[in-house]
Amino acid sequence: MFKIDTLRLLKNIFLFQKKIFFISYIISIVIGILFGGEPQIIGLSYLFIAPFSHFFIYEIQNKNQYYYYYNLGFSNVILWVSTFVIALVNLLILIII
Numbered sequence: 001m002f003k004i005d006t007l008r009l010l011k012n013i014f015l016f017q018k019k020i021f022f023i024s025y026i027i028s029i030v031i032g033i034l035f036g037g038e039p040q041i042i043g044l045s046y047l048f049i050a051p052f053s054h055f056f057i058y059e060i061q062n063k064n065q066y067y068y069y070y071n072l073g074f075s076n077v078i079l080w081v082s083t084f085v086i087a088l089v090n091l092l093i094l095i096i097i
Helices: 002-034 039-061 063-071 076-096
Strands: none
């Protein structure tokens, strides 16, 4: 039972992050190329771009979509934390490369 609930929660977090991830990553790659093309620069720019994308997509453009995730058991804080955690993991992976 715990595995099923955990997988369901992760699936819904990734569903939430899907819009943020692709837009932020494209912008981060462009910024990374403009500033030297190093993977660390791409990861660092993603760390700053992802929260801004989250804000513009979900706070300004689709504010009502929070209700969908709230009904699944996610608060705004959990969704914001997930954005920062994914950005930090992305940065750490790109630093290692």
